[in-house]
Amino acid sequence: KQEVTQIPAALSVPEGENLVLNCSFTDSAIYNLQWFRQDPGKGLTSLLLIQSSQREQTSGRLNASLDKSSGRSTLYIAASQPGDSATYLCAVSFTGFQKLVFGTGTRLLVSP
Amino acid sequence: GAVVSQHPSRVICKSGTSVKIECRSLDFQATTMFWYRQFPKKSLMLMATSNEGSKATYEQGVEKDKFLINHASLTLSTLTVTSAHPEDSSFYICSARELFPPVNTGELFFGEGSRLTVL
Numbered sequence: 001k002q003e004v005t006q007i008p009a010a011l012s013v014p015e016g017e018n019l020v021l022n023c024s025f026t027d028s029a030i031y032n033l034q035w036f037r038q039d040p041g042k043g044l045t046s047l048l049l050i051q052s053s054q055r056e057q058t059s060g061r062l063n064a065s066l067d068k069s070s071g072r073s074t075l076y077i078a079a080s081q082p083g084d085s086a087t088y089l090c091a092v093s094f095t096g097f098q099k100l101v102f103g104t105g106t107r108l109l110v111s112p
Numbered sequence: 113g114a115v116v117s118q119h120p121s122r123v124i125c126k127s128g129t130s131v132k133i134e135c136r137s138l139d140f141q142a143t144t145m146f147w148y149r150q151f152p153k154k155s156l157m158l159m160a161t162s163n164e165g166s167k168a169t170y171e172q173g174v175e176k177d178k179f180l181i182n183h184a185s186l187t188l189s190t191l192t193v194t195s196a197h198p199e200d201s202s203f204y205i206c207s208a209r210e211l212f213p214p215v216n217t218g219e220l221f222f223g224e225g226s227r228l229t230v231l
Contacts, residue, residue, distance in 0.1 A: 034219065043118070043205055043224035044156075089155065093220075099146055100207075100220060102156040 002027045002094050006103035013080055014111050021075040021106045023090030028068045031093040034100065035064050035075050038087045047088075048075070052095075080110045114140045116208050118223035125196055126231050133191045133226045135206030141186040142208035146220070147179075150203040159204075162189040196230040203227050 003026045013019055023033070032051050036044040048057045048064040050073065056065040063076040077084060087107045091100040115138040125131050135145055143164045148156040160181050161169040168181035178200075180192040189208075193200050205225040 032219075036222075041203075041227070044207075044222040046219065046221070049219050091156075099158055099161060101158075102148075104155050 002092075002101055004090055004092050004101050004103035006088075006090055006106050008106060009104065010107040010109075012109045012111065015080060015082055017080050017110075018076070018078050019080055019108070021077070021088050021090075021108070023073040023075070023103050025071045025073075025092045025094075025101075027094055028071055029095040030068060031095050033064075033066055033073050033093070034091045035062075035073075036089040036091060038089060038105075040087075044089065077108075080108075082110050082112050084108060085110050114138075114208075114210055114221045116206065116221045116223040118206055118226050120226060121224060122227045122229075124229045124231065127197055128195055130192055130194045131196055131228060133193075133204055133206075133228075135189045135191070135208070135223055137187045137208045137210075137221075140208075140210045142210060143186060145183060145189040145206055145208045147181060147189075147191050148205045148207065150205060150225075152203075156205060159191075164189075193228065196228070198230045201228055201230045 005024050007022050034049045035047040038044050050057050050066045061078040066073045087105045089105045090103040117136045119134045145162040147159045149159050150156045158171050159174045162181045162183040164183045170176045183189040203225050207220045207222045
């Protein structure tokens with residue numbers, strides 16, 4: 001069964017800290033991996049998309065890495081801000097399937 | 113990025129009634145749209161894959177007669193929750209993949225979601 005797992009489930013940090021969110025998946029044959037942000041009661045905002053052939057993607061203070069062989073991806077947030085507080089979801093498109101399998105999410109709280 | 117719009121964003125209905133949720137791709141065409149359901153503080157669970165001009169493909173455990181999906185055009189898919197019960201209360205989110213993207217990344221774009229409350 002193709003599964004996506006995220007740790008930690010929740011994370012609380014003071015403003016300014018650099019932090020890492022982890023995502024692991026059970027099948028290394030992936031098409032791409034996306035990181036999303038979800039604010040309470042809202043839809044999803046796409047943050048970064050990493051293709052199977054790529055190792056990392058960067059957007060502003062965000063950097064996502066992909067290691068297919070170990071079935072892992074990390075989302076690095078530099079100099080965290082209170083506005084970064086949200087749930088972060090990792091989703092994988094496994095090869096041969098036109099759909100995303102979502103991870104369990106990490107709830108991030110950045111305190112001023 | 114491409115924009116996906118969902119309507120309504122919130123709906124409250126009585127048990128036994130049917131509710132329709134629309135998902136539109138505003139500035140691109142999508143032959144395939146996906147419907148997800150999200151329970152409070154849980155992740156998204158794929159319900160079905162909606163294909164333009166053909167029947168939707170439902171995930172295991174999802175009742176196709178309960179959750180009717182119609183994908184009549186390249187920009188519109190609808191999810192109808194029939195004979196709604198309180199346990200159908202949830203957050204429903206659709207997503208779409210661009211048919212002819214400038215760069216074929218396979219990226220999915222998501223709507224804002226629709227919160228259904230069944231009394």
